[in-house]
Amino acid sequence: MQLLKRNLLKDYEIHKQDNIRIMKGNVNLIRDINDLRMMTKDGAHKKGGDDEKKKLDPQEDQLKKYIAEKTLANAALKKEMQDL
DSSP, rough: OHHHHHHHHHHHHHHHHHHOOOOOOHHOOOOHHHHHHHHHHHHHHHHHHHHHHHSSOOHHHHHHHHHHHHHHHHHHHHHHHHHH
């Protein structure tokens, strides 16, 4: 009986550590996404007119790709957490 209790406690701690690691990863991804959104919004406001907003400069295009990658990574972490 004691062996089962120790194994349960060990599994609980491993699961808890995995969840904490995944949550920290999610927090970092969300922080990165929000920072990038703020950067793109600032860039859009500085550009001015509607015609200019439609055209993305290379830096904004890279930021949008980076946001998309981080969003996919966030989704993967969420799936991994659900699988645990």
